[in-house]
Amino acid sequence: SLRLHGTEEDCSDRTSSxxxxxxxxxxxxxxxxxxxxxxxxxxxxxxxxxxxxxxSQLWSIAKMxxxxxxxxxxxxxxxxxxxxxxxxxxxxxxxxTDSALRGDIVLAEKAxxxxxxxxxxxxxxxxxxxxxxxxxxxxxxxxxxxxIQLPASSEIIKVPQGHxxxxxxxxxxxxxxxxxxxIPLGLINGRVTHIIxxxxxxxxxxxKWPEDRIPPF
Amino acid sequence: LMIPKTKGxxxxxxxxxxxxxxxxxxxxxxxxxxxxxxxxxxxxVGLLMAQGLCAVHVVSEHVLGVAFPRGPSMLPALNMxxxxxxxxxxxxxxxxxxxxxxxxxxxxxxxxKIVAKRVLGxxxxxxxxxxxxxxxxxxxxxxxxxxxxxxxxxxxYSSNDSRQFGPVPYGLVKGKMSxxxxxxxxxxxxxxxx
Numbered sequence: 175s176l177r178l179h180g181t182e183e184d185c186s187d188r189t190s191s192x193x194x195x196x197x198x199x200x201x202x203x204x205x206x207x208x209x210x211x212x213x214x215x216x217x218x219x220x221x222x223x224x225x226x227x228x229x230s231q232l233w234s235i236a237k238m239x240x241x242x243x244x245x246x247x248x249x250x251x252x253x254x255x256x257x258x259x260x261x262x263x264x265x266x267x268x269x270x271t272d273s274a275l276r277g278d279i280v281l282a283e284k285a286x287x288x289x290x291x292x293x294x295x296x297x298x299x300x301x302x303x304x305x306x307x308x309x310x311x312x313x314x315x316x317x318x319x320x321x322i323q324l325p326a327s328s329e330i331i332k333v334p335q336g337h338x339x340x341x342x343x344x345x346x347x348x349x350x351x352x353x354x355x356x357i358p359l360g361l362i363n364g365r366v367t368h369i370i371x372x373x374x375x376x377x378x379x380x381x382k383w384p385e386d387r388i389p390p391f
Numbered sequence: 392l393m394i395p396k397t398k399g400x401x402x403x404x405x406x407x408x409x410x411x412x413x414x415x416x417x418x419x420x421x422x423x424x425x426x427x428x429x430x431x432x433x434x435x436v437g438l439l440m441a442q443g444l445c446a447v448h449v450v451s452e453h454v455l456g457v458a459f460p461r462g463p464s465m466l467p468a469l470n471m472x473x474x475x476x477x478x479x480x481x482x483x484x485x486x487x488x489x490x491x492x493x494x495x496x497x498x499x500x501x502x503x504k505i506v507a508k509r510v511l512g513x514x515x516x517x518x519x520x521x522x523x524x525x526x527x528x529x530x531x532x533x534x535x536x537x538x539x540x541x542x543x544x545x546x547x548y549s550s551n552d553s554r555q556f557g558p559v560p561y562g563l564v565k566g567k568m569s570x571x572x573x574x575x576x577x578x579x580x581x582x583x584x585x
Contacts, residue, residue: 241442248445251452290502301562304538336500360497360563 254283255364257299257309263342263349264311267297267379268369279371280311280379282364290359292317294390295381297366298340303357311366312340312350313382318359320390324352333390336360343384453480458495458568460507464544464551468493468582469507475573476507476581478566488540488567489513491583495566496542499556507568508542508552514561516541524548533558540564 250256259270259278270277282299286292292314302308316322316339321332325345333339337356342348351357369375383389451457456478460469469476478495482488490510498504512518512535519532524547535541539558544550553559571577 244445244449245442247453248448251448301560302538303560303562304536306538306560306562306564334500336498336502358497358499358502358560358563360499360502361560362502 252284254281256280256370257282257311257364257366259311261310262347263344264297264313265344265347267343267382268311268366278369278375280366281368281370282366284364286365287362290362292338292359292362292365293381295383297379297381299363299366300340300357301361301363303354303361309363310340310350312342312348313384315339315341315351315384315387316356316390322390323388325387326352338362341384451480453484456480456566457572458505458507458566460568463549464546465493465507465509466546466549468509468545470574470577473574474571474577476568477570477572478568480566482567483561483564488561488564490516493568493581494542494564495568496559496563497565499559499563500551505565506551508544508550510540511543511553512541512558514539518553520554521547522554538562 257280259268259280261270268278268280286296292298294314294317296314297311298314299309299311302310316333318333318335318337320339321330322339323330325341333356337358339351339356341350341352366379368378458476458478460474460476461472463471483494488494488510490512492510493507494510495505495507498506511520514535514537516535517532518535518541519530520541520543522529522531533541535558539560541553541558543552543554547554569580571579571581
């Protein structure tokens with residue numbers, strides 16, 4: 175319980191109605207914040223000492239944060255998650271800067287991971303095939319089973335079953351399937367749907383096919 | 392039958408016919424049910440259930456899950472059906488997976504399928520494998536690329552693994568299985584090769 179040793183204007187007259195009323199009001203005010211009983215003892219002293227026997231407070235704060243964390247992790251795993259963009263491979267659709275706060279922040283949905291059904295031109299998040307700790311964001315160019323033409327050469331390659339071909343919008347600064355080949359669909363983490371920061375770029379991320387690219391067949 | 396109190400006068404409605412009388416009785420019955428209390432209880436139970444489901448999801452996805460492998464590719468270590476295995480989800484994320492471990496991974500041929508195979512080589516390792524088990528003794532040696540692993544089923548005669556689809560990126564590994572909890576006769580660690 176919380177005990178408050180208070181100082182009063184006139185210690186000689188602790189029973190004066192003003193003191194009693196002040197104590198009653200202050201008790202009621204503090205009771206709003208404490209789950210256990212609040213008692214104010216009329217002791218004449220120089221300072222006000224708050225003894226926080228507030229173990230129940232800490233416990234309920236801990237319970238609320240664990241519950242919130244668990245619900246947040248579930249939503250982030252199954253429905254929608256928020257990612258900050260690092261890297262310049264998707265410029266100008268999404269930009270990054272050196273400071274994490276001023277780079278673009280996007281919303282990615284996870285419902286697509288149920289059936290792994292994607293469309294050409296989707297922007298997707300996936301784990302890097304040579305380093306599982308890094309997450310990349312690129313545009314999906316080739317779906318499983320399609321024949322696509324590599325941009326630089328006139329080579330035609332087939333995307334194997336269960337894999338996809340990804341390329342960044344900023345071809346000059348993008349390390350993508352042109353270097354590491356088609357990636358298994360199982361590496362995909364989500365599909366980017368909206369940009370939510372900075373405010374000037376808030377909006378949907380559209381499914382777009384790069385111009386002067388022959389569509390696959 | 393509880394009749395709700397209204398502030399002010401209660402205005403009795405004269406029923407004009409037997410069916411109207413039944414209707415007004417029904418409406419009064421409806422109004423007597425403590426809807427707000429029921430809604431409050433339902434929402435608190437619903438919230439509790441949602442919290443419980445979220446907790447189950449977090450534990451089974453990120454800490455410890457259960458797997459029911461089927462198929463002949465991991466005989467004799469795993470039965471064709473009926474085994475229940477504990478899946479450790481923490482180890483792959485931390486990189487505590489090595490040669491000899493049985494892992495669950497998303498199939499590189501169909502991401503909706505989860506397969507169980509044994510890791511034979513990590514990145515940089517040289518792996519020698521039989522090219523055409525059962526028909527010839529020819530083997531081939533490959534070096535596993537960076538960030539990839541080589542997986543093979545224990546039953547090389549009936550397994551679709553890295554010998555067919557090549558080394559797989561480590562990011563496809565979803566869990567490590569080392570303990571069997573069913574059937575009771577085989578409870579314990581899964582046999583490790585070598």
